[in-house]
Amino acid sequence: MSTSPPQTARKPARGDLLELELAEIDERGRTLGRFEEFTVAVRGGVLGAHVRARVHKRRRNGIEAGLEEVLRASPFASAARCPHVASCGGCSFQELEYRAQLAAKARLLARILAPLAPERIEPVLGCATPWNYRNKMDFTFGNARWIEPGEPENAPNGFALGLHARGHFQKVLDVRVCEIAFAEAAPILASVRAFARELGLSAWDVRARAGLLRHLVLRKSWHSGAILADLVTTEVAPERIAPLAEAVLARHPELTTLVQHVNPGVALVANGALARVFRGTGVIEERLDGL
Structure with missing residues (x-):
């Protein structure tokens, strides 16, 4: 009796529209979601939102996509204070509540450092105020x-x-x-x-x-x-x-x-x-x- 090899999902092609939940961030300031078995990095998305995103690039270790539509707003969404938030390459997460930023960064550090020394990962320290702090x-x-x-x-x-x-x-x-x-x-x-x-x-x-x-x-x-x-x-x-x-x-x-x-x-x-x-x-x- 023969068995068929397991079917693998088709990797989305450039231009495809995907619906996904944005659950994490990466070290490049992008929000991450999962579509079937693939990790999708979305520029411009707010952590916690359910979005529709269009595939821009297919890479060996994942997919890059651009935000097309927010289907359900993030519970952590916050109004951006900066008038240049849509165009500036300086800040990535102004539209995300600061406490949610810290929590997401803590999870990111845990994913990166856990294989080395998980017992030495300490809590992320936030600023007293996240505004006008750069000297x-x-x-x-x-x-x-x-x-x-x-x-x-x-x-x-x-x-x-x-x-x-x-x-x-x-x-x-x-x-x-x-x-x-x-x-x-x-x-x-x-x-x-x-x-x-x-x-x-x-x-x-x-x-x-x-x-x-x-x-x-x-x-x-x-x-x-x-x-x-x-x-x-x-x-x-x-x-x-x-x-x-x-x-x-x-x-x-x-x-x-x-x-x-x-x-x-x-x-x-x-x-x-x-x-x-x-x-x-x-x-x-x-x-x-x-x-």
């Missing part, structure tokens, strides 16, 4: 501005200063406010963007590998309240950078120090050789755990 932000200049939903068709799409658009690394989103950055960051960011445009300074072009302005790094000391701004450029160009620095400093007396670093290479890193200190000592001091 350092790296903002990017770019010449390909991301157009957000609701903007007019003729909106300018060139010079930009902000954060990379979600899923489009070559595009830069003009961030008006960042809810996780220290409060003083947004007005300084807006001033640098406005003055740089007014002065006609060029932003870094990823494809052409050219452009003067590359990064704006803002850092605040929680200990002293001092604020540092760092302009990262491709060259020193004092006749072009000095007017920008002077305008920003005149508008923002709260800036303790403003420096310029030069990075002529192609790597998208916010550092380089120190070129000039426009105000202050060029450094700020921080105290960590009493040290």
Whole structure:
């Protein structure tokens, strides 16, 4: 008497619509669900929601899909505080209650670390407040501005200063406010963007590998309240950078120090050789755990 081999489910094809429950997160900030025997990673989904998602990619170890429709809202859903949540690549879970974020991260760590030392996995420690807690932000200049939903068709799409658009690394989103950055960051960011445009300074072009302005790094000391701004450029160009620095400093007396670093290479890193200190000592001091 012969028996037939067990039937395996057909792996969904690109373009297929799947219905699934989003039950976990992964280390790349995606929500995970199961469709038959396959793990499906969904961008844009809220943990706990029942959704319809369209397959974008089939991979050896799973499926990647994009959110098409929420069939049943998550019991952990929370209104996003950030106006850029649909476009920004910075935060992944603003639409998920913070307590649910911590619980999901704890489960993720358990899955990753349990094979090594399950008895040593300690509870996830949350922030006292999940807003305005970052004391350092790296903002990017770019010449390909991301157009957000609701903007007019003729909106300018060139010079930009902000954060990379979600899923489009070559595009830069003009961030008006960042809810996780220290409060003083947004007005300084807006001033640098406005003055740089007014002065006609060029932003870094990823494809052409050219452009003067590359990064704006803002850092605040929680200990002293001092604020540092760092302009990262491709060259020193004092006749072009000095007017920008002077305008920003005149508008923002709260800036303790403003420096310029030069990075002529192609790597998208916010550092380089120190070129000039426009105000202050060029450094700020921080105290960590009493040290």
